[in-house]
Amino acid sequence: IQWEKQVRNSAQIHRQGGMSVLVTGAAGFVGTHVSLALKKRGDGVVGLDNFNTYYDPSLKKARKSLVESHGVFVVEGDVNDARLLNKLFDVVAFTHVMHLAAQAGVRYAMENPGSYVHSNIAGLVTLLEACKSANPQPAIVWASSSSVYGLNEKVPFSESDQTDQPASLYAATKKAGEEITHTYNHIYGLSITGLRFFTVYGPWGRPDMAYFSFTRNILQGKPITIYRGKNRVDLARDFTYIDDIVKGCVGSLDTAGKSTGSGGKKRGPAPYRIFNLGNTSPVTVPTLVSILERHLKMKAKRNVVDMPGNGDVPFTHANISLARRELGYKPTTDLQTGLKKFVKWYLSYYGYHHGKAVN
Ligand code: NAD
Numbered sequence: 001i002q003w004e005k006q007v008r009n010s011a012q013i014h015r016q017g018g019m020s021v022l023v024t025g026a027a028g029f030v031g032t033h034v035s036l037a038l039k040k041r042g043d044g045v046v047g048l049d050n051f052n053t054y055y056d057p058s059l060k061k062a063r064k065s066l067v068e069s070h071g072v073f074v075v076e077g078d079v080n081d082a083r084l085l086n087k088l089f090d091v092v093a094f095t096h097v098m099h100l101a102a103q104a105g106v107r108y109a110m111e112n113p114g115s116y117v118h119s120n121i122a123g124l125v126t127l128l129e130a131c132k133s134a135n136p137q138p139a140i141v142w143a144s145s146s147s148v149y150g151l152n153e154k155v156p157f158s159e160s161d162q163t164d165q166p167a168s169l170y171a172a173t174k175k176a177g178e179e180i181t182h183t184y185n186h187i188y189g190l191s192i193t194g195l196r197f198f199t200v201y202g203p204w205g206r207p208d209m210a211y212f213s214f215t216r217n218i219l220q221g222k223p224i225t226i227y228r229g230k231n232r233v234d235l236a237r238d239f240t241y242i243d244d245i246v247k248g249c250v251g252s253l254d255t256a257g258k259s260t261g262s263g264g265k266k267r268g269p270a271p272y273r274i275f276n277l278g279n280t281s282p283v284t285v286p287t288l289v290s291i292l293e294r295h296l297k298m299k300a301k302r303n304v305v306d307m308p309g310n311g312d313v314p315f316t317h318a319n320i321s322l323a324r325r326e327l328g329y330k331p332t333t334d335l336q337t338g339l340k341k342f343v344k345w346y347l348s349y350y351g352y353h354h355g356k357a358v359n
Contacts, residue, residue: 003075004091007046010073011092015042019253022094022138024048024127025101026067026074027060029206030143030197030245034098035072037246038253046092047074049101054108054115055207062349063204079123085130094134096253099127099142102173105208106147106311109169120173121180128184137259139191139270141252144178146198146238146278146316147171156319159196159274168311178274185272189260193252193271198278198318202242202338203345210285211239211339214292214300215346223301226285229314234284235307236315240277241333241341248277251327278318279331291336295343 011020021038025031026047039045047067051060064074077084079101088094103112103119124142131138149157150165166172178194185192201211217224229235252275260270289300307314323329346352 006073007075007088007091010046010071011044011094013042013044018043019095020044020046020092021096021098021253022046022048022088022092023098023100024079025099026072027051027064028100029204030200030242030249031098031100032063032067032204033202033242033246034100034249035067036070037250039067039070039072044092045072046088046094047072048077048079048088049074050078051076052115054103054105059204059207066204080118080126082126082130085127086133089130089134093136094138095136096256097127097131097138097140098249098253099124099140102143104170104206106168106170108208110310113169116169116173120170121176124177124180128181128190131190131259132184132188137190137261139193139253139256139259140181141193141195141249141256142177142181144194144196144274145171145174146196146276146318147313148175148178148196149313149316151313155315156280156317157276158319159276159322167313170311182272185270189270191257191259191270193256193273193275195248195252196274196276196318197245198238198240198276198316200240200242200245202342205242205342211288211292211342212346214289215296215343218292218296218298218300219352221301223303224289226289226302226304227307227312228304229307233314234286235312236282236284236317237288238278238280238282238316238318239288239335239338240279240331241338244279244331244333245277248275248323248327248329251329255327273326275323275327275329276318276320277323277329278316278320280318280320281334282315282317283335288335288339291339292343295340
């Protein structure tokens with residue numbers, strides 16, 4: 001009863017025409033920021049996260065405390081738990097689901113393939129089944145990934161490009177997710193929007209990502225490993241600042257339209273959409289390191305090695321004209337500015353003062 005009350009309170013809408021959103025992966029990096037943005041403008045938000053130990057669970061707990069201090073209740077549970085999902089949909093008539101829960105990371109898949117199947121395939125299907133049975137059926141916005149472009153060499157990457165060369169199991173599960181969601185849209189009339197995020201970074205970020213672990217190692221005086229592609233070409237990523245991604249997510253929710261329900265033909269087809277959310281200005285990894293060195297006022301110990309061929313792709317570069325047109329998506333933060341904000345957060349979160357840890 002207490003639990004139900006917390007869920008209901010958290011889902012309450014505080015603005016005209018607002019929505020009630022179930023955010024999965026709410027204790028994750030992107031989920032935290034999206035939950036806060038929605039709550040701050042008066043939407044109802046309920047979080048769901050299984051707090052897995054892929055990376056430091058204490059960071060996830062800290063993010064949970066942050067969103068809960070703004071009134072977002074985070075349910076501890078798994079997207080693969082059909083009973084829990086059905087219960088949530090019984091308690092709240094969610095208008096939207098922002099599905100961000102997933103097993104991320106390309107290299108971890110070498111040792112833990114099952115975790116990708118559990119969260120990114122089975123978990124996705126369990127969630128779609130629950131949405132299908134819910135009344136009303138929520139519109140779904142979910143995180144795909146730029147990794148679906150795989151070894152595609154035609155840049156910038158457009159949504160209509162081939163995605164038939166995934167370079168990792170992670171990429172393959174995201175590609176499968178696109179096919180699965182498309183099927184649910186087609187058969188059951190669910191409104192689906194897939195967002196292909198390009199290397200998202202910023203405060204409260206993910207410790208497994210390069211910009212984060214480089215910062216940690218530079219501050220601790222430890223070497224960093226920089227991968228280099230074929231023919232000694234530097235790897236490059238279309239780094240995208242978290243606030244820009246959040247705007248793209250919120251814009252997607254706002255324009256998601258309605259699910260039409262099973263056999264939705266009578267009421268017109270529900271939308272199926274895919275958008276790139278990137279920054280359109282790739283930066284090489286050595287340049288990323290130089291920017292971090294400048295912000296940290298410390299030199300990195302660089303260890304440059306050939307890319308071991310374990311799932312990374314040489315470069316990413318988004319064409320964002322579709323998202324610009326349909327969502328009004330317009331990234332405004334360049335890597336210099338965004339990393340400055342990240343470093344400021346990092347130093348304060350980990351208790352650094354003038355480059356030295358104080359606790
Ligand atoms: P994250 O790992 O910080 O967040 C994911 C959250 O989901 C975690 O808190 C985790 O505990 C939770 N989770 C995982 N499996 C779950 C399950 N089965 N049930 C319930 N909760 C579960 O990752 P993020 O960077 O915030 O990414 C959010 C989404 O965006 C993911 O789908 C990811 O694949 C996608 N994405 C991220 C990036 C990026 O650069 N950060 C790029 C492309 C795509």
